[in-house]
Amino acid sequence: MSALATAYWRPVYGYLRLHWRKPHDEAADLTQDFFAHALEKDLLARFDPARARLRTFLRACIDRVAAEDGRAARRLKRGGGTAAARFDFEAARAAIENAAGAAEAPDVLFEREWARGMFAAALERLRELCAREGKSQHFTLLEQYDLGTGTDRPSYAELARQLGIATTDVTNRLAWARRKLREVLLELLRECTGSESEVREDARALLGLDGP
Amino acid sequence: MTRLDNAALARLRQSMREPDLSGTRYQLDGVAGTGGMGTVYVVRDTELGRRVALKVLDVQDPEVEARLRREAEVLARLEHPGIVPVHDVGRLGDGRGFYTMKLVQGERLDRYAATHLSLPERLRVFLRIAEAVAFAHARGVLHRDLKPQNVMIGPFGEVLVLDWGLAKVLSDPSPARPGGSYLR
Numbered sequence: 001m002s003a004l005a006t007a008y009w010r011p012v013y014g015y016l017r018l019h020w021r022k023p024h025d026e027a028a029d030l031t032q033d034f035f036a037h038a039l040e041k042d043l044l045a046r047f048d049p050a051r052a053r054l055r056t057f058l059r060a061c062i063d064r065v066a067a068e069d070g071r072a073a074r075r076l077k078r079g080g081g082t083a084a085a086r087f088d089f090e091a092a093r094a095a096i097e098n099a100a101g102a103a104e105a106p107d108v109l110f111e112r113e114w115a116r117g118m119f120a121a122a123l124e125r126l127r128e129l130c131a132r133e134g135k136s137q138h139f140t141l142l143e144q145y146d147l148g149t150g151t152d153r154p155s156y157a158e159l160a161r162q163l164g165i166a167t168t169d170v171t172n173r174l175a176w177a178r179r180k181l182r183e184v185l186l187e188l189l190r191e192c193t194g195s196e197s198e199v200r201e202d203a204r205a206l207l208g209l210d211g212p
Numbered sequence: 213m214t215r216l217d218n219a220a221l222a223r224l225r226q227s228m229r230e231p232d233l234s235g236t237r238y239q240l241d242g243v244a245g246t247g248g249m250g251t252v253y254v255v256r257d258t259e260l261g262r263r264v265a266l267k268v269l270d271v272q273d274p275e276v277e278a279r280l281r282r283e284a285e286v287l288a289r290l291e292h293p294g295i296v297p298v299h300d301v302g303r304l305g306d307g308r309g310f311y312t313m314k315l316v317q318g319e320r321l322d323r324y325a326a327t328h329l330s331l332p333e334r335l336r337v338f339l340r341i342a343e344a345v346a347f348a349h350a351r352g353v354l355h356r357d358l359k360p361q362n363v364m365i366g367p368f369g370e371v372l373v374l375d376w377g378l379a380k381v382l383s384d385p386s387p388a389r390p391g392g393s394y395l396r
Contacts, residue, residue, distance in 0.1 A: 112218075112221075115221065115225070116216050116221055119216055119221060119224055119225075120216055123216075146220065146223050146224055146227050147216070147220045147223070147224070148220070153223075171234065172234060175232055175233075175234035175305065176234075178227050178228065178232065178306075179232050179234075179305055179306050181224075181227075181228065182228050182232075182306055183306075185228065186272075200271050200272075200273050203271040204270060204271055206225075206228075207225050207228050207229050207270065207271070208222075208225040208226075208229070209229065209246075209270050209271075
């Protein structure tokens with residue numbers, strides 16, 4: 001459930017904002033409530049990968065939760081879910097509101113936020129792995145080359161100069177970090193999906209191989 | 213938690229799609245095309261100083277990998293001027309299966325035919341395709357996906373039949389015989 005919540009809280013929050021037109025506070029509350037409910041009721045036990053993809057199943061569950069009248073009031077009385085500290089709703093708010101301004105379809109947003117959540121969770125795992133294995137520089141290279149905010153990437157030679165290593169080291173360490181990130185992503189997908197065939201389908205979607 | 217803007221997400225997705233060529237003799241030059249089974253990249257073979265095409269699975273999948281491997285093996289047994297030659301087969305550092313083949317640069321037949329309308333030219337291309345397919349049949353190989361999109365016309369007019377991913381190898385091919393048929 002932890003991997004599921006990490007990967008899906010943003011798309012769930014965004015979907016509630018765009019599809020259900022929930023205001024920020026209510027969508028944040030409902031998101032927490034949804035994961036608390038999923039944990040409490042062992043929602044995943046009801047998921048049948050032969051019938052639908054996990055994302056489709058989750059969207060149907062969210063629709064049910066959001067459609068229930070009076071639920072928000074009951075939730076507020078209980079004091080909300082338990083995951084508030086882990087979900088940074090304020091950080092997600094601007095991105096979702098920008099998407100709303102661009103009139104983006106809720107299902108497109110759901111897919112993209114799911115991908116963003118998966119990559120963000122995988123990057124955290126990779127960062128921890130690199131720290132444990134004394135390879136923090138490998139992660140730094142990935143951050144500087146692949147995660148930089150500017151449009152121009154630094155060259156391998158520039159990175160080598162900055163870090164005082166050979167250009168071939170940049171090539172090899174970056175390749176290692178990417179290889180590990182790919183492994184971690186697939187590992188996360190396996191934790192969040194029901195079958196190997198769904199892992200492969202989701203991997204294609206995650207890598208942007210199935211259209212926009 | 214790492215913040216990922218849209219540009220960083222797009223870059224990461226691209227990085228994860230690209231083949232892991234570390235530890236190989238190849239360097240990435242670009243993308244040649246995409247298909248159902250995987251993507252064909254243009255790579256530089258640093259040992260021989262030439263560009264070749266590298267076909268790699270997008271996602272690890274034992275069933276699809278077996279098809280990719282079979283395609284490479286089919287190509288390896290079909291040495292013919294009208295069939296693209298395979299150079300190498302293996303597995304990349306990221307675990308994905310791949311093979312390399314001659315880089316065919318030219319125009320797909322469906323596009324070529326739209327601008328080369330003369331009957332003699334069409335007949336010439338048709339005969340080259342028929343020769344390549346007859347050669348494959350004589351070696352017990354059925355292409356099973358023959359269409360203009362899978363035929364390439366090179367800059368010197370050479371005709372190459374591509375994409376043997378659905379090919380079937382007959383278990384007991386008859387020897388080559390003019391007029392013989394493998395249609396089933």
